Amino acid sequence: MSNTFILAIETSCDETAIAILCSSKKGLEILTNQVSSQVKLHAKWGGVVPNLAAREHLKNFPKLLKMALVEAKITPSQLDAISVTSGPGLIPALLVGVNYAKTLSYLWEKPLIGIHHIEGHIYANFISGISNFEFLISNENEKSRIKNIKKNAASIIENCEFLPQAYPVGEKIENSDTIFPVLALVVSGGHTQLVLMKDHLKYEIIGQTVDDAVGEAFDKVARILGIGYPGGPAVARCAQNFQFPISNFQTNSNDQISNDKKKSDDRLLMTDDKKLNLENNEKYNVKFPRPMLNKHGFNFSFSGLKTAVLYETKKNPALLKDKRYIAEVCHEFQQACIDVLVSKTIKAAKLYNPRTILLAGGVSANTELRAQLGDAIAEFIPATLYKIPDISLTGDNAAMIGAAAAFHWQSISDAQKTKALNGWKTLQPDANLKMK
Known part of the structure; x- marks a missing residue:
């Protein structure tokens, strides 16, 4: 099994999030997980204002995409698929993420996978080691930095970055x-x-x-x-x-x-x-x-x-x-x-x-x-x-969307993967999307 690189996008509410994951025989590695929160912006309104959230997504997305590609050290040509939250959520916010994903899918000629937001939250548990595997962190400095990140995970951090970590998924979906x-x-x-x-x-x-x-x-x-x-x-x-x-x-x-x-x-x-x-x-x-x-x-x-x-x-x-x-x-x-x-x-x-x-x-x-x-x-x-789930992955983030997408990618046939190349033509956001 060769390495599979998946770019994931999440904009269902008031977080703009982009992650890039690598799936290989060693497992599922999060190369970057960028999150830009709008909590302070919406706090004065006492809740999320959908159109304001959408405008912020439009403003934040190009910057986060560039940051994600640079940190992951990945070029668009290396990506195997793009995944995005297609619902449920606030329709103005969803539209931004889905339209960006469709545009990238078309321009880069990559398969597009729509992911249910709640499915992503469920698969945040799989990222944090449901198979009882430990994080694969290579040195003490990274361990210390991860510990500090987790300590402050409950705080809202603008453009926060989570360090590369490896989580086992395996060549096949096993241990079910x-x-x-x-x-x-x-x-x-x-x-x-x-x-x-x-x-x-x-x-x-x-x-x-x-x-x-x-x-x-x-x-x-x-x-x-x-x-x-x-x-x-x-x-x-x-x-x-x-x-x-x-x-x-x-x-x-x-x-x-x-x-x-x-x-x-x-x-x-x-x-x-x-x-x-x-x-x-x-x-x-x-x-x-x-x-x-x-x-x-x-x-x-x-x-x-x-x-x-x-x-x-x-x-x-x-x-x-x-x-x-x-x-x-x-x-x-x-x-x-x-x-x-x-x-x-x-x-x-x-x-x-x-x-x-x-x-x-x-x-x-x-x-x-x-x-x-x-x-x-x-x-x-x-x-x-x-x-x-790890406390740092409880809120909206793109790593969880990418994790769910990785399992989808493993489960579909080559013909379905080819069909997903035309996903940019058909995928639509759905504020009331049902989980199938």
């Missing part, structure tokens, strides 16, 4: 029997889904939100509380100020996860000082519902939870100046979301018996969700593998 079936919990600003995968590139959505996505709910709650944008990190930071959060679960007779008994047990183990601090910290007694927790099936709903936060703050508007109150609201809201997400995932896993559970999407960066889902898996289904 060791990880499949896979159950992926996808949590982002636009999606909340439980996706069952019986093999690579085979998807069945067994549950999804019926209204707001969990990431969207985080953004709206942050806006209600006036704590900044993006809402996910803002709510999580405020929630950390809530002392002695109880995050351990147990299941009741109906396999529904609850922390009520654990909370009472932990109180018994606390010192008198901790009990007093906890009681003072809970002085507002903020309680929110766990939407659809007892509903049959695996669908989600977060619109009502967001509304509950709104009603709570309207009831006590003066308390919005109290940091302790804000911390308690954020903690209770975040915990309500996590309780539902973890409960539904565990219930789905008990029904479908996956070998592996993956966490994917922007909200997968939430440390409490990562930890509590892992705790629940260890307690209730300990034989199930648990994989989470």
Whole structure:
């Protein structure tokens, strides 16, 4: 198998991203992963403005493309294929990425592969070593630099660059029997889904939100509380100020996860000082519902939870100046979301018996969700593998799109690869693209 070079493009929302990957017998190597974020630009609006995002993509793309080719030390003639997020997302933003990809495909005479955005998020887990392989980093200096990058990965860095790393994919798609079936919990600003995968590139959505996505709910709650944008990190930071959060679960007779008994047990183990601090910290007694927790099936709903936060703050508007109150609201809201997400995932896993559970999407960066889902898996289904993406790959990036494209490229025939040369004629962005 000769080296295969894939250029990947991601512009579904407010990140302009370009990556170049090399697939070989040694695995899948990320030669460059360029990301330009627009968070600061959109923060004053309290959310992403689609047309403004598209204009920024137009401005950023040529610069990022040049940077990517230079860092990867690749010429266009060396590329084997171009991949791009074709949906879902904001249509003005998608149009920029897809049209650039189509133009490059035509000019450079390269096959074009459209990738579903959520598929990319799922395959971010495969980049981070789902087959239990370590990063192939050649020297201590690079290890140190990677460590520093990861330490600061939660921060938004303009035009950030990630160093070359090698991740095994192999000449063929192998070891499927060791990880499949896979159950992926996808949590982002636009999606909340439980996706069952019986093999690579085979998807069945067994549950999804019926209204707001969990990431969207985080953004709206942050806006209600006036704590900044993006809402996910803002709510999580405020929630950390809530002392002695109880995050351990147990299941009741109906396999529904609850922390009520654990909370009472932990109180018994606390010192008198901790009990007093906890009681003072809970002085507002903020309680929110766990939407659809007892509903049959695996669908989600977060619109009502967001509304509950709104009603709570309207009831006590003066308390919005109290940091302790804000911390308690954020903690209770975040915990309500996590309780539902973890409960539904565990219930789905008990029904479908996956070998592996993956966490994917922007909200997968939430440390409490990562930890509590892992705790629940260890307690209730300990034989199930648990994989989470590297924190630097939880947000939108092109490396994840390239990773998904690499698996597509391996799976299609030579005739299909030839047909993809005309992809520039047919590929269209789709804001509501369904994952097949």
